[in-house]
Amino acid sequence: MRAVQITEFxxxxxxxxxxxxxxxxxxGELLVEVDSAGVNYAxxxxxxDSYLVRQTLPFVPGSEVVGRVVAGEGLPIGSRVLGLTSGGGGYAERVVVASSLAFPLKDDLTDAQALALLVHGTTAWHLLRRSAELRGGETVVIHAAAGGVGTMAVQLARAWGAGRIVATASGPAKCELARSxxxxxxxxxSTTTTPDExxxxxxxxNDGQGADVVLEMTGGHVFDGSLAALRPLGRIxxxxxxxxxxxxxVRVQKLMRRSLTLTGFWLPHAVAQPGLLAGALEEMRSMVRAGVLSPVLGGSYPLAEAARAHEDLRSRRSTGKLVLDVSGKGITDKES
Structure with missing residues (x-):
């Protein structure tokens, strides 16, 4: 089978x-013939080899796929599924997925829509609902708002009654996307260089007021400035x-002085808890069907052009969800 393999870092x-x-x-596993694979910044x-866990060479990247079951146990052969892989392998024509991490798909969601929900969507869901505990009427700052997680977080915050959503993005086009x-x-x-800026x-x-919630993924001076922009009892x-x-x-006294909460989130911990991934995914699937949530497709690439997808991610040229068209069936305009 064809696959994208990494033999050196x-x-x-x-x-x-x-x-x-x-x-x-x-x-307890399924063999899935892959139609489309999601591409993530991770x-x-x-x-x-700069991720939270060290990688072992050689390996096939990719953690999320949409395809058809061709073998295994847990779901009927031929079932269309959205699958989360346990150890990579998604950038390939066939991949093994645990039956517990394979979610049956109806035809009311396109490949790209489904892939946008699995990693990016559930990350945004848990950041707002569990980590930051966003409440109605609160102000939330969402960094990288034109990215995969960001585009989902803006829409979820809006749907859940945020009082003000402040989005950051690089360039006029991405800012306009966030507003839309x-x-x-x-x-x-993107041109700031200090926390004060x-x-x-x-x-x-925010009219001179601090934010209640910040979702942050940049680090460096952006994190430092975002922490300083929280109001008392704020959460980052x-x-x-x-x-x-x-x-x-970050000094503990700094957190105590304004009663701030600093929390981190990594999706595998939610995956390990029964129901946390499936519950978030099902709620968002319902929101898409109801027209409340619209996943943003940032681009589709043939499997052979996975490197170009990574280039676009790293250079900040992309928006929304990037997808590899593994089967060559093509991604239609309605998926964007």
Whole structure:
């Protein structure tokens, strides 16, 4: 079968299409013939071995797929499923998925819509609902609001009654996208270099008031400024470190002085808890069917062009969800 394999660590150039043996499902597993695979920013970290867990060479990246069951136990052969892989392997024509992490799909969701919900959507859901405990009427700052998680978080915050949504994104087009999804204010802080600049921009966007919630994935001075822009009893939920620059150390006294909450989130911990992934996924599937949530498709790439997808992610050229068209069936306009 064709697959994208990484045999050395590095940038997009290390993603190479090769022929590999087809995997074999074990007990409680399914073999899925992949139609489409999701691309996540975490995949770029894995390629260069800078992710939260170390990678072992060689490996096939990719954690989410849509396809058809061709073997295994747990679901009928031929079933269309959305699957989360346990150890990568999604950038391939066939992949093994645990039956417990394979969710039957009806035809009312496209491949791209379903993939947008699985990692990006459930991450946004848990950040707002569990980590930050967003309440109606509160102000929420969403960084990287034009990205995969960000586009979902803006819409969820709007649906759940946020009083003001302040989105940050790079460039006018991405800011306009954030506003179209429900952000009340969208600003570009990509040229800031100090925490004070970030803090002042966020305060100005909220009429001089601090935010109740911040969703942060950049790190460095953006994290530092965002923490400073919280009001008393505010919460900052961290789900990434895209800049690869650590924030300044946070002193406990600083948190106590304004009763701030600092929390981190990594999706595998929710996956490990029965029901946490499925519950969030089902709620969002219902929201899509009701027209309340509209996943944003940022681009579709042939399997052989996975490196280009990584390049677009790393260069911040992309928006929304990126998808690999593994089967060659094509992604239609209605999926965007």
């Amino acid at each position: 590095g940038g997009p150039e290390v993603l190479r299409v090769t022929d590999l043996d087809e995997p074999t499902p074990g007990t 995949d770029t970290h894995q390629a260069e 999804l429900g952000a009340h204010v969208a600003l570009d802080i 970030v803090r002042d921009a966020l305060l100005a966007a 939920a961290v789900f990434g470190l895209a800049s690869k620059v650590d924030p300044a150390p």
